Amino acid sequence: MSITLSEKAADYIRDYLSRRGKGVGLRVGVKTSGCSGLSYVLEYADEFMPNDIIFESHGVKVVTDPKGLLHLDGSELDLVREGLNLGLKFNNPNVKDACGCGESFTV
Amino acid sequence: MSLMQIAEPGQSLAPHAHRLAVGIDLGTTNSLVASVINGVAECIPNANGELLLPSAVYFAADKIAVGSAAKARAASDPEHTFISIKRLMGRGLDDVQQMKPALPYRFDPAETAVPRMDTPHGWMSAVEISAEILKPLKARAEARLGGELTGGVITVPAYFDDAQRQATRDAARLAGLHVLRLLNEPTAAALAYGLDRQAEGLIAVYDLGGGTFDISILRLRQGVFEVIATGGDTQLGGDDFDQAIALWLMERAGLGLSPSTPLNAGDQRHLSSTACALKEALTGKEQTCARLDLHGKTVWTGCLTCNDFNTLADPLIERTLTACAQALKDAGIQANEIQEVVMVGGATRVPRVRERVSAFFGREVLTDIDPDKVVALGAALQADVLAGNKPADEMLLLDVTPLSLGLETMGGLVETLIPRNTTLPVARAQEFTTFKDGQTAMSLHVVQGERDSVEHNRSLARFTLRGIPPMVAGAARIRVTFQIDADGLLTVSAQEKTSGIHAEIQVKPSYGLSEESVEQMLRNAFDHASDDVQARRLREAKVEATRSLEALDSAMASDADLLTEIDRPILNAAQTLLSQAIQGEDAQAINEAVEQLENAALPFIQRRMNQAVSRALAGHTVDDMATQMRHT
């Protein structure tokens, strides 16, 4: 079981963590909302919670909770460039159907 | 899709809720765009990785070039290459024709309020040219952020008057950018600086840009950025240092101040760029040498020493320090009470400037923040809050009006209505009466500035109040309210009090585009572009209409007790009308229905505001109430 980062994604997140000046890692998860049921949560983690599950990928700590792991297990977070646009994208094997925008999905 | 950004803990928004907003520093020499990405404010480069977009626009017969490509044409086709166009914003033909050095453009003699210049694309005003600078910045940001922008915060010199601010706003409109706020440049810098270091206390922001100088004194306390005084000079900047060197070069070359063969526009530009290059090369050295070619031959070779330069620069720096002293006096503080001096603007790289400013405030100035980027970064932070991505509780800006607002009285004197450095927003009412029996109209002249006589101040607008009910002289009581909003823009309203009649106001801005001209320009712009102006209008109207309906629904639900028997049927009718209009395709009809709804809702919304104030003061649910108000 794991959630991983691509190497490029890890460098990118580390860069922003250092510019932000605080944070122990990246929190990923899901919440119920959006056009297709669930949507991703992508936040800075300033601390770890009791139920947290922590992975380390290319030197960056990736934190999630049990619900997040259920829906995100096996996912890789990648850094994607589309023209000038640069940002993160989940490659999630659990997704059955996603809304056109990719921000929400069903499993 | 827009790719995902990292949010602050607990602030992941619902999908699609993250609104894309930018801060734009529309500078005299260079412009930049920045946005908050992954919670960090950063400047957005173009495809070549360049952050600074030179504020230059070149009109060729078949295309419009912006930035470095345009700047490169300055020497070869000066008539159609517009640089430092910001200096022309909100200025009349008279002002513009007196500028030094003389501008190489051909002006339309028929248009004096908003000077228009000849280009292969027809007559162009400074507003339209500035819009051309904003367009690629907007496009750059949309490509980086992956979607259409909700809006932007555009920075202006704190010392900009109403006409200059209005011109900036119009330029954004022409570029298709919704303006969330016009933000004063030094305030933006203070924001970027203060948030970065969690600074507290009194700070001074010394902002010497290419064409303008601003000084602002701020008090920072727990995320509140309060401007307590501001001052400056909109006609003084780094360009003036170049100009001083250029004059010095002319003198050394034996050409004097008025050479027998007048310089053509190309030579003029060459002279300016030689001067600028000398200034930049001198930084950190004792002297720097160069050669000047004019009229196709070398007219001078020689060196500029530090001492020469200081002699040229000191009178200019002196002017900035006088403004600093005035701002300190207005703020009621001593120079030694200032805890930090933040330097902003490319011209603060000049060592002599740093040296003199340090001496004036009696402390080392802060130069470790990139003076080119800090304004855009601050604007991006404010845009993020105004777009709703970040709670406003974390930071709040309280700005002031830079110039006194007054009315012309008998004998060409000015009566001050709103003194400078008054916290914004501000509204002041003044009562007038008629001086003739049966008088039904009255003219007012609004000016901005600090001098006692009208002719020495900036004329903002002339108003005619019409529809005053005929009465004996002195019986009418006309209350005129002047409001300056958080953008520093003025609106005026009037009412005759004895009859309750609202006097009609005809506004004639002294310098600036009328609403109709902006509309016409928008139409022209879209005739040539693929973007469909009608479709965008309709979309915007629907968004605003839906927002109004939702806001009213939730207000009616949460404060039903404040609704009267009279309110309900009127509100319901207006709601139905608007809901129907939204289904249609007529933007005009939707906007009219919104206006009707808002007029109908006005008494109710005001009662809610009053109640919110009382509750806020009652202490117990203070923050909840304002929060509730905001979210409904």
Add this chain to the structure above:
Amino acid sequence: MNEGSLSSSMSASSVMSAFALFGFEPALELDESELKSRFEHLRTQFHPDRFSHGSALERRLAMQRAADINAAYATLSKPLLRAQLYFELRGITLSEARSMDDAAFLMQQMELREALEEAHDTQTRQKLRQQIQQLWSQSWQALCPTSIEAQADASLIQRELQRLQFLQRFLEQMD
């Protein structure tokens, strides 16, 4: 400039007096630190930035309300303006047309002004300032609720307000 906003801006500003806006009963004396803290609280809560995603109407009203709050503070924080508003609410106004018929007071003012012109050293000016401040306190005391109830005399109130106006101007000119 939008004519559509004409009516609303007027009615908005006449809804509450400066006292009511800050939750005070009209009074001559206010606790200055309490006034300041209420002001800072209100202006933070009602700043237009906090309504930037409300409807256009709310944004406009918030703008006006914020302007009202700023204006109310400007009035309440200055004793003379506060006193004028206080008596205005009780129906006593100081119309500009009213001429000063307070001969003794005027004479005294003229003498003090002459003294000011001749006062070049700090010490003399300081003494003069104290004298003016003393006169100010006298007039202010005369306006106190207890004295007014005893006399309930509009012309007396107008006289004292007018004196305060003169003294205020004098003090401003000394700065």
